[in-house]
Amino acid sequence: MIHVGVNGYGTIGKRVADAVAAQPDMTVSGVAKTRPNYEAETAVRRGYDLYAAIDDRADAFADAGLDVAGGLEELIEASDIVVDCCPSDIGPKNRPVYEDRDTPAIFQGGEGADIADVSFNARSNFEDARDADYVRVVSCNTTALSRVIAPLEEEYGIEKVRVTLVRRSGDPSETGRGPVNDVLPDPVSIPSHHGPDVNTIFPDVDIDTLALKAPTTLMHTHSLNVTLESEPDESAILDLLADESRIFTIPETADIDGAGKLKDYALDSGRPRGDLWENCVWAESVGMEGPDLYLFQNVHQESDVIPENIDAIRAMVTDVDAAASIDRTNEALDVGLESLFDAHDDREAVPVDD
Amino acid sequence: MIHVGVNGYGTIGKRVADAVAAQPDMTVSGVAKTRPNYEAETAVRRGYDLYAAIDDRADAFADAGLDVAGGLEELIEASDIVVDCCPSDIGPKNRPVYEDRDTPAIFQGGEGADIADVSFNARSNFEDARDADYVRVVSCNTTALSRVIAPLEEEYGIEKVRVTLVRRSGDPSETGRGPVNDVLPDPVSIPSHHGPDVNTIFPDVDIDTLALKAPTTLMHTHSLNVTLESEPDESAILDLLADESRIFTIPETADIDGAGKLKDYALDSGRPRGDLWENCVWAESVGMEGPDLYLFQNVHQESDVIPENIDAIRAMVTDVDAAASIDRTNEALDVGLESLFDAHDDREAVPVDD
Structure with missing residues (x-):
């Protein structure tokens, strides 16, 4: 079981956490957030351990009635790998923090390519991320x-x-x-x-x-x-x-x-x-x-990279191959929208009135 | 078990159908739609019997690969009550069709108040709809x-x-x-x-x-x-x-x-x-x-009337009282969003940076 920490619980982070939780071979070790807004509240309601991403903000969570399990360092220690979903340009400040604790990390496409050893897309270059310590899922x-x-x-x-x-x-x-x-x-x-x-x-x-x-x-x-x-x-x-x-x-x-x-x-x-x-x-x-x-x-800018983050985790810390990882991710999330209608269809449209 | 037909499977109709399906005392007898678009497809995938709301359109559904169980008359015959969720101004054409089959019906707030015997809001005048044959849930x-x-x-x-x-x-x-x-x-x-x-x-x-x-x-x-x-x-x-x-x-x-x-x-x-x-x-x-x-x-214009439609059904065809119906509806749908935060809270906001 891979313990995955999520640093930054916003648009991408909350989706990564839910996708991790849905995988048979992964679990969410916790999520880090800078402030106790509605997303922090739903993290607690979803049962994720909540960490204060900035140490001196822990009081703000307590004041709001949200228990925190620790700061960012504690989250990293509880994790085999961290998915960094902080806003663009925060990643470079975070990478040394992960390095200090010998913890691999995934960054998002808002960061420059030089933040990581490899830029990643599961369909195209899965094996390039094999055993890499720092990987960037492209935008x-x-x-x-x-x-x-x-x-x-x-x-x-x-x-x-x-x-x-x-x-x-x-x-x-x-x-x-x-x-x-x-x-x-x-x-x-x-x-x-x-x-x-x-x-x-x-x-x-x-x-x-x-x-x-x-x-x-x-x-x-x-x-x-x-x-x-x-x-x-x-x-x-x-x-x-x-x-x-x-x-x-x-x-x-x-x-x-x-x-x-x-x-x-x-x-x-x-x-x-x-x-x-x-x-x-x-x-x-x-x-x-x-x-x-x-x-x-x-x-869909909020979600198309989510399965890619899951596959990047497997490329980095398991020996599962690309096809097997993609299949496993797709099955766990139910990726692969299939219409009952034929895409080749060219029937005339029916008049619209409802 | 109340068999509820839904005539018009658009923004309101599809939500009414799902809400009916979630109730312990109701079941969806079927949904009627005028054309085989994405909503008709998801109706089929959700397992609802699909009816062609306009008889001569049945072929269009067949051409699209969607089986229909019949036309509007068959849906009415399969139903104890119909919720009419057709676009505004279609209701007056439909009411005689329901009357001809002695089937009570609920109309939506886009119709004029004179389409029904009673205008309805569960919190305010539940009992006014008791045993009424035609009720309008207000907008x-x-x-x-x-x-x-x-x-x-x-x-x-x-x-x-x-x-x-x-x-x-x-x-x-x-x-x-x-x-x-x-x-x-x-x-x-x-x-x-x-x-x-x-x-x-x-x-x-x-x-x-x-x-x-x-x-x-x-x-x-x-x-x-x-x-x-x-x-x-x-x-x-x-x-x-x-x-x-x-x-x-x-x-x-x-x-x-x-x-x-x-x-x-x-x-x-x-x-x-x-x-x-x-x-x-x-x-x-x-x-x-x-x-x-x-x-x-x-x-939320797409959904706030949904629990009201459910309560209107109970007012019309059961002897459940207002409080019990509202509780049952709320419990089945999980109505009643509750924040972990205190609404009286007046702490200073934390700076925004994530």
Whole structure:
């Protein structure tokens, strides 16, 4: 049983903790948080041992009526491995704390690639993290791009990737973020950092990315072009993507037109927190023009990296191989949204009136 | 066991079906839908018998691979009572269909009050629906106002109620609705229909309401003023509201500043679909100025009427009394969000950095 500590219990950390708790070979040794807000409260209600991430804040938890089991050092001591889910740029301050206690750690994609020995995507480079002490799970966007690039590269070869990322500006709970009525080129200089980040996983893939921020909170949207080294038809591409356990191809019949209905579908399907761990590719968008593949996909920024963190733990501290780890993670979380509708479906839509 | 049919399986209908299925004394006889979209698919996956609400659409379901058990008439025949969750203005066409089959029915608050014999709120006028054949559960906003008015009227007496409702413009899945960058007086003529709708529950309460539409999807927000017939202090008001099982008073320590974090809290708490069946009243907003009570509350338009529909079923076709029905509904759904934090809490906030 792997004892996993979670440092930072926010959007990502709380999901990592729940995913760890769902695995047959892992347990949550505790979660660390800086302040006693609603998330700290639900951590206690979920039965996780709560640690004060900043020692002199322990009193604030006590004042709020929440018992803490100790500080960050105690959490590290109770853990075989720590998943660091602190906000970006806190990781570099934390790494020496983990090193001092000879404890391996996983960082998130908001940190620079140099925080860790390896950048990680389970589908693409699982073995690179084998026995590594410090690993970085790449960001939600890089994760999603890697999941599409891996099978295309293997099956057809890739000449060039070009992506426009229309990113959500903040998570639903991040009420301080803007814009509320603009679309920002972000960064305005081209290319964005996403292409180089993909190259931490696929060093040899030629990729240019452009990024925008839109006034939405639910999901990122990618407009993707991949120039392939051969010219498969659309049906072959759909079959290839449908075979990937962490890609969901949205069938036309489902009548899902954006992130609102996608999230509604996830909630209807009983997903915890309405999470969509899979890339969501609109089947109708998949098109080939000569060697050029085009598609739209949505990416749930709060959750698509969660199964990747679980697989990274196994790569680092077990001898389980990639396929077995991915299967085990998927089964424990029920990753792999499958519609009863056929993604190849092209029936005419029924008039909408309910 | 009460066999409950649900006609209209959208935002409200799918939640009513799940709530019925959770009750010890009810079962879902089936759900009717007009077209085979993602919601129809999840109905099948949840094991509900699916009926084609419009007879000549049965083929569309078959084409999509979804088996239907029959048409609307068959659903009615299989049901002791039907909850009509069709879009507004469809109810008047459906009522004769229910009458022809001597089947009682519940309509939603989007319909006019004259569609039914009784307008209903469990806390306020449960017995008025006793043995009625046709009952209308009032709208999400009227439900929320009734839940606050009932205890205030009973405890202190009410001289006057004034409310500004800042409504969400559409549900998260309603991508066709606007505005996206405006706040609309809606209706611009004063007062809005909400006050008269409250009077269907409280005929003698003097209430004026003004309504706006804001470019949000998550929840409605009420700015409420109640001039009382006495002058209790704020603490007494907080205690009164905290005793109501369908009102959640948001404590300051939770650090919840709006609907985004409220929904996040609901999801963290494991609520199905992140639903908030309770009025959400900010404890910090509760203030008295002489006899004038002021407060802000948020209302989850997708779910606050769900427990009310369940209680309306019991009022109509059982002899269970109001208190017992409300308790049974609350227990089966786990209505009654309770924070570990004290709503009276007034500690200073801890600096925010995670």
